Amino acid sequence: xxxxxxxxxxxxxxxxxxxxxxxxxxxxxxxxxxxxxxxxxxxxxxxxxxxxxxxxxxxxxxxxxxxxxxxxxxxxxxxxxxxxxxxxxxxxxxxxxxxxxxxxxxxxxxxxxxxxxxxxxxxxxxxxx
Numbered sequence: 001x002x003x004x005x006x007x008x009x010x011x012x013x014x015x016x017x018x019x020x021x022x023x024x025x026x027x028x029x030x031x032x033x034x035x036x037x038x039x040x041x042x043x044x045x046x047x048x049x050x051x052x053x054x055x056x057x058x059x060x061x062x063x064x065x066x067x068x069x070x071x072x073x074x075x076x077x078x079x080x081x082x083x084x085x086x087x088x089x090x091x092x093x094x095x096x097x098x099x100x101x102x103x104x105x106x107x108x109x110x111x112x113x114x115x116x117x118x119x120x121x122x123x124x125x126x127x128x129x
Contacts, residue, residue, distance in 0.1 A: 002080055004124075007088035008071045014095055015060055021099075022057040025050035049103060056102040060095060063117060067091050070124040083127035090120030 001009075027034070029050040030043065046054045067088075074084050094117035101110045 004088040007092040018057040087120045087123035
């Protein structure tokens with residue numbers, strides 16, 4: 001298995017962990033009756049730590065399909081280089097660091113870390129084209 005596919009697999013695990021964390025904090029904030037309801041009535045956005053965990057998860061969902069696409073394109077095209085390894089590493093490790101920084105509410109650093117994850121995707125694209 002290539003380093004890039006390992007980063008993709010680890011990113012899936014990271015996404016699942018964030019999903020469970022977001023669900024746990026949402027249930028803690030809204031209660032078990034909300035968790036088992038059909039959720040037909042719109043709710044106010046989560047606030048505080050629960051809201052930050054939820055937003056971090058949805059931010060992951062916005063970037064992960066792009067990352068998965070470039071990794072799979074690299075595998076299909078047989079492109080494996082220092083740029084793809086660096087791109088995969090930057091994306092994955094930035095996403096790992098992003099969650100606790102977002103949970104802590106560190107605004108500027110959070111945005112810089114997000115840019116690093118995007119730079120990882122861009123490096124991958126450069127390698128592909």
